Amino acid sequence: MAEPILQLRDVSLSFKGIKALNALSFDVERGEICALIGPNGAGKSSLLNIINGVYRADSGSVSFDGERFVRIRPARAAHLGIGRTFQHNALFRHLSVLDNVLAGLIRHSRTTLIEHAFGLGRDRSETRAFGRRADEIIGFLDLARHRDRVVSTLPYGVQKRVDLARALVGRPSLLLLDEPMAGMNQDEKREMSSFVLEANRSFRTTVVLIEHDMSVVMGLSHHVVVLDYGRKVGDGTPEEVRRNPDVIAAYLGTVH
Ligand SMILES: Nc1ncnc2c1ncn2[C@@H]1O[C@H](COP(=O)(O)OP(=O)(O)OP(=O)(O)O)[C@@H](O)[C@H]1O
Incomplete structure (x- = not known):
């Protein structure tokens, strides 16, 4: 087994x-x-x-x-x-759904501070890949119509789904x-x-x-x-x- x-x-x-x-x-x-x-x-x-x-x-x-x-x-x-959501959702309430989902990928970034500061190659390709992954999971959880909305303006049940998206985006x-x-x-x-x-x-x-x-x-x-x-x-x-x-x-x- x-x-x-x-x-x-x-x-x-x-x-x-x-x-x-x-x-x-x-x-x-x-x-x-x-x-x-x-x-x-x-x-x-x-x-x-x-x-x-x-x-x-x-x-x-x-x-x-x-x-x-x-x-x-x-x-x-x-x-x-190991991904995680919290009992009292720990979302960035004043940021969009997309930005919250992208935040779930920060720990997966391989870009160094220097590459990020100068917008060097790995930073740009990583940004594109992260955007695609975030959009995939936003679509999967039926959040596409809320993608650019500020989280605090969304109903509670939708906010909990954003929290799930943020945890799932890191696969x-x-x-x-x-x-x-x-x-x-x-x-x-x-x-x-x-x-x-x-x-x-x-x-x-x-x-x-x-x-x-x-x-x-x-x-x-x-x-x-x-x-x-x-x-x-x-x-x-x-x-x-x-x-x-x-x-x-x-x-x-x-x-x-
Ligand atoms: N940071 C902490 N400081 C002090 N005591 C704590 C802390 N975290 C949990 N406890 C205590 O540990 C015990 C278990 O708490 P825990 O929150 O893990 O239970 P739970 O089953 O998740 O409860 P609930 O269903 O209410 O969320 C409780 O007595 C709680 O008061």
Whole structure:
């Protein structure tokens, strides 16, 4: 069997005595959509922050694409192919959709400061290539009619799609989505789900997403991992997790 794209082994993290993650281990298979669920404060965002290097685990390890690390710098994570969106979108609100999507390529630039300053060959060809890639992803996410609009003037659901475009334009092999559907109505959630699924299928992007809406999780994911107080209480297919009594007690049975 192929090696999982992501392996977490005994990952622990504390904040001033609060155990955000407690000896957490699980695998994510290449090409799957894996949902991370659990009550508020269960440790889901902290885990994404460890995978893309925003936080350093106190102990344990993460292996991505065969490379094992305890701490990885965010720039290195992006370079290796880990893309990320944030819970509260971190877009440049006063810039256009196109400029925001192009910002997702900054870490992929090979142009030096000198080449950039003097508009030398590599700068010009890179600029053209980046423009093409940005337009491709803008088209893919049905954002073409918004391409030159300032982000702050767009509806919330469209802004979340711009955030997805910015994360996808770097062609990540692993895409981490922190509540991509938070605050959306049902139509917007359906639309966003179909774009996540399309990205997974068309680009073979492995997806790890945090989501609270169980109907979205059950409809979209191949694999569900359930956290409660930093511990794993469920790990399996959506059906297995739905039937797991520990999960029902920890999460599905509680008002969220
Ligand atoms: N930077 C931080 N400083 C201090 N405590 C933190 C920090 N980040 C997370 N925590 C704590 O770690 C625990 C896990 O938080 P985390 O945000 O990872 O949970 P979550 O499952 O993503 O929650 P939510 O669903 O509300 O986003 C919580 O007790 C939280 O208060």
